[in-house]
Amino acid sequence: MRKLAASLGQTFLLLTLLVLLIFQQLHKQPLIDKQQDGLRLATNGLNQTHTAFGILNEPHLLPPSSVSFISMLPSITPAPIQSETQHLHQPTPTISRAATEVQAPQVLQIDCEGRETDRDSFTKAGDYVHSVMNGSDGYLPRLECPPLNASRYHGLSDRTTSGQKPRFFFATNLHQSAHIIPQLLGAIIEVIRFLGPEVCVVSVVEGRSTDGTFEILKSLAKEMEHLGVSYFLSCSELQPGGEGMERISTLAELRNRALWPLTQHAHLYDPSTTIIFLNDIAPCAEDLLELIHQQMVLKADMTCGMDWYNLDDGGTFYDSWIGRQMNGETFFEVPQSTSWDFSKNLFWNHETSKSRYSLGQPVQVFSCWNGAVALSAEPFLEGKIWFRTEVAEECHLGEPVHLAKDLWKLGHGKIAVIPSVNVGYSVDDSRKAKEAHGSVSYVATKESIQLSRIDWQRKPPGQIKCLGTWDHPSWEPFELRE
Template identity: 30%
Template sequence: MPPSPSNSYQLLPVSSFPSMPRFARKGRHPSFPRIPLLVLILFPLSIALYILYKLALISNAFRTYEVNSPVFSEPFRGTGEEVEGRADEFPAWVTSDKNNVEVTVWNIKTELATRLQNMGLPESSVSCQGILSGQRNSPTFLESRYSHLFPLEEGDQPSPYISEPQGFYFALNLFNSKGIIPHLFQTLLTVAALLGPSNVHISIFENGSWDETVPSMAHFARALTALGVAHSLRSDSHSTDWSNVDRIEQLALYRDVAISSLIHYNPSDPPLFDSARAHKDSPHPTLPTDLIFINDVFVCPADILELLHQRRFQGASATCGMDWRVAPEGSLWGWLDGWLGENYRFYDNWVTRTIEGWPTRPRVDIFAELRDGIRELFHWDSSTSSLNRFRAALPLPVYSCWNGMIVLNALPFLPSHIPSSDPTSSATTPIKGGHDIHFRHGRTDQGECAASECKLVARDFWGVGEKKWVMVPRVAVTYREEAYKAEGDRLEVWPFYTEGPGSNSTLRHNWNQSSSHIPWEDIF
């Protein structure tokens, strides 16, 4: 055999090897670009990691409460102080024409708007449909619809829904709310004037705001005084560290401050309603019949009046509207805003449960922001009755709701017993309908699931027999002004459901749709 070359096992320099193609031979198949390849790999991977992250958060939350209760700081229990003294009284000309209520209300609203604008608050561009025609013999549709809520005038017929004096207790919690205040306060003044100033009590609690919320509240308090509405507007400078407290327990305490006059009712305290302004033909209320709790939302007078009307028409324990937001938004899909067309999504899915106990839509849905936010609701119930009523824009029964604004039977929040009017006696007097209900967090140490303070109110109401909870789809509120598009008697989001050719359904607002009773006898 011939000898092997001396360099047969010698390593060749790299330069001597032919260049290698990336994925295929040159000239036969084009090489695949690297950036699109990375996108194809990383995008689904990031989606998968996001889903796992969300599932881990949910799993950890349940494990935290079920296995090892979290350790929180004690919640803040302050009640603040009245803010009215921080603003000047309204000038005398505002209420000079006491015989003309409409002129007085207009003057008060104008003075308040001027003060808020001088503080730099934005003027609201939301327009609301008027309620009164100004002509007794030709009332508007809404005036006729809600007339049973208004104080009786000479010659009026008694309401078929009302057999006792009506007291309306409004409660709100605010925080850095200057963007919503100009519109919200005007709405409250309008509704208070319609319901009768002597029949209304407004309570607001704020804490920790650093914008113009507190001075705005002070001016609003002066406006309520000029109108003759009993009120309590309180503020506390304490700023909440939400990362260090049980969020639900703290929110429950803040809501309780707003209704403290109810849950701590005592006949020896100042009256809840200003009897000095009572209408001569209307009985004066002593106890409230309705608790109207409103979030920091854009809402028109007709929205509030419709919930009050439906609570009486349906014989309900509570009535709520629906709160909406524009989608998509959020860290994952928010960048698509403006690309996919206008879409509305129901906001308060965490609290709301159908009459069968289901959420109105799936709680975990990675593509939720891209779905039609209206068409997806009420598909979980085994019965189609809720879905049918929802799509027909009719009030429907639910287990629980809140949805930015709710009207509740006020009596269950009152104490079951109150002290005797005799200061020397230790005896107590029972209040019919009083059940000592208040806002609270879940009693996880007793096996109760963690839940929103608003959902637990529904649970406690059901526990004392207050089971008739109603969602009124035609009442639509939003948290952003641009999402609330009121044009006369129409809202963009409600109420008529139509299957359109596009990807999104359309809901039209038409107050002339006749109401329909809920068949409670078929439910309970």
């Protein structure tokens, strides 16, 4: 009888537990699912997309495009979510006010579906990743950059508050860039460690590379996870100037893609966020910090460095098609013969700019890009601006010039060149550029805070030089019209 009673008791207990488990499954969502849903909610449907090429005829009317991302949440979360690709036209989930006020979680995302990995390049990627994360070991070329001036940039790395939203968004487009990745990404990583990974986001768009660029960038994802920074890598087959692809509209599309993690999820970012947009250059970490520092100190909307090539004879300013002085002219004179004979005479017909540049002081310009910029994310977060090509009756200009035009129209015309930030498109060219034109650490020692300030000109030039082709220049009226 005792054995029978014990057996019945055990059976009753098991049945009770089974009923409780069934009841829980019917009436209570498991904690792990709640955590997963919360993370999905916080990232706000990152797969909602549009297509920009459908609006190229009227790009001023609609925001830039977006494509799906494959979500790969880091292993440090309580329960990792499996990677998944959602449909392109799936409606964006409604986000509650509470969701928009929490700190955005660290996110690792790779949107390169169908992109084949070269096994040999993937094997070699480890050396590049090591160089990016740990500096030069002699195998891969790196610049000899000075230590960061912590006292100069201490105001940028305020970590006194918790639960901060990202405030620094690093963006770049890379093609066949394996040779530059250790220096470029290495500088970005050094800056992120200084600013704090929790307030930084890195977004890279890779396209059509066969030199191991994609494999290196993909291999970096795990290191980015360990660092604690959100990392977005997407791939594109767009080829500026390729068959059926107009060069400027394609470049604009690629730049907009690099900004999607910011523009499509503006609620996750601090309103004061700074975008640091970089070409395939070889900078020192101090170059990037100086652009951010000057953008904040000058209360500028955008700051640019100076990029150089042909460094064997002192160098030629690179971004001559984009840069415009405050009189609407190019940074140096280019006659109709298209001679480059005057390329050393920068700011040739604007005396104030010429004088300030010669002293290493920030110079207000109408437009610039020059390989590296720091600009306010505010108009991008508000959906008021994006990269674009020309519209009807508008001059054929580079997408950074159109960006500058739109910034001026929105009242964000405080754009400046920082003469101490000098970069090239290889490690050797950057070294020579700094030797010939100065470095941040050298110029900063001679800096006068009073003289470095800019008396901002609020009105843009009445006309801008148009260079559809170098041998047929013209002038385009510029008005602050809607």
